[in-house]
Amino acid sequence: MSDDDTMQKKMELDPNDPMDQALVWVSRIATGEADANALAEFERWRDSDARHEKALNEARRLWVMLGEPLEAQYAPVMASLPASAAQRRQARPRRRWRRPALATAAALLLAVTLGGQWQRDWRFDQTTGTGEQRTIALADGSTMWLNTGSAADVQVDGNRRHIRLARGEAYFDVAHDPQHPFTVDAGSSQVMVLGTAFGVRREGEDVVVTVQRGKVQVASADAPAVFVTADEQVRVHPGAAPHIEAVSAEQMLSWRTGRLQFENRRIGEVLDELKRYDRRLVLVSYPQAGQQRVSSIVDLARLDEWYDTLEQSLPVKVTRIGPIVWIHAS
Structure with a gap:
């Protein structure tokens, strides 16, 4: 079975469980799978048992994390049904949009979408999406592994070796070069090394550095610099002293495998x-x-x-x- 097949595999649902039924309906509606006939069937199911309405409310709460109200998905299709099928739901006023207004709205939506894409991804040198990992060979012979949902700017050349980790997590295997320290800027903290292997992770305001080989220096604006060695991890939180503990670096950094x-x-x-x-x-x-x-x-x-x-x-x-x-x- 391929990875995509595994992701698509569905568990068998209990056909007599109102919650399972409600989740199926929410999924079909929110993903656009349900056509007009299916939506009419949905309305009949919804009105046939008081338990269905209660289950649907719970299913909505789960779905709301996706950011789309349920009615916004099916109301336009329901409006096209015959009155006998659609009248079960209270009529909602609809605005009439002129074509220029639609064009303006579409242009605005496109601008917002592209702006969000630029803000999240395009303005950075290297990015990964959810579940994606990338290995990047740097110009100095070092290697950077970028973990899921991460973004970084890279400035590595003959004069400077600097990485800015904007979000997420990265692992670095750094080529030894005493003349040019390798630095990683992770918001409130900066990591400096000459040649080592370590991971950096941003967790909200916190920065977590885990060392697998060698020694790194971790500095922040409001705390003295600390040195972290192999199989140690330091957590830096703004306004607090850095906390160092012994860990299994292999376990903590196993994501790159x-x-x-x-x-x-x-x-x-x-x-x-x-x-x-x-x-x-x-x-x-x-x-x-x-x-x-x-x-x-x-x-x-x-x-x-x-x-x-x-x-x-x-x-x-x-x-x-x-x-x-x-x-x-x-």
């Missing part, structure tokens, strides 16, 4: 980490996620297989519908 390693970690923490790599919306409604712990190795190319294992080993159900993975108590 296509796998994540977790040892005695809370399930909630593991799922939060996997959300960074899954292009779908991962929702967790499992009260024990903050208490129960697991040790596991996750193949990033086979996330669904790991979700299946989780379902087999814990009292949880994993429901996949369209771009949603919902992990909840069984």
Whole structure:
């Protein structure tokens, strides 16, 4: 089975469970799969049982994280149905748009979309999308691995070796050059090395540096510089003293091998980490996620297989519908 086939695999749903039915309808409507006939069927299902309306409200709450109101997806199609099929829902006033107004709105939407794309990706030298990783050979012989959802500017030449990590996470295997220190600017912190291997991750205002080989200097504007050596990790938070602890660098930086390693970690923490790599919306409604712990190795190319294992080993159900993975108590 290919990676795309794995991502598209759907779990069998309970045809008698109103929540499962509601999630199917929300997915079909929000993704544009439902035509006019299907929407008429949806209206009949919705009105046939009070439990369906309640389940639909819950399904909407899950879907709202995608940023699209449900009615905005199906109301235009419902308006084209015969009155007998559409009259179950209260009529909503609709504005009439002249063609010039539509053209202006389309141009504005395009400008906003392109502006957002530029703001997020195009203005940086190197970027990765969700679930994507890239390996970049630098001009000085060093190598940079860019992890999921990351962006960086690169200035490496004969006179300067400087990286600005704008967001996300990167790993560096730095070629030794005593005359030209290698620096990584990560917002509130700056990392300086001569030749070593280390990872840098931005987590909100925090910067986390993990050293696999050699020694690095980590400096920030409001704290003294600290030195971090192999199998150590430092977390820098604005206004706080840097915190250094011993870690397994191989485990912490395993993402560049296509796998994540977790040892005695809370399930909630593991799922939060996997959300960074899954292009779908991962929702967790499992009260024990903050208490129960697991040790596991996750193949990033086979996330669904790991979700299946989780379902087999814990009292949880994993429901996949369209771009949603919902992990909840069984």
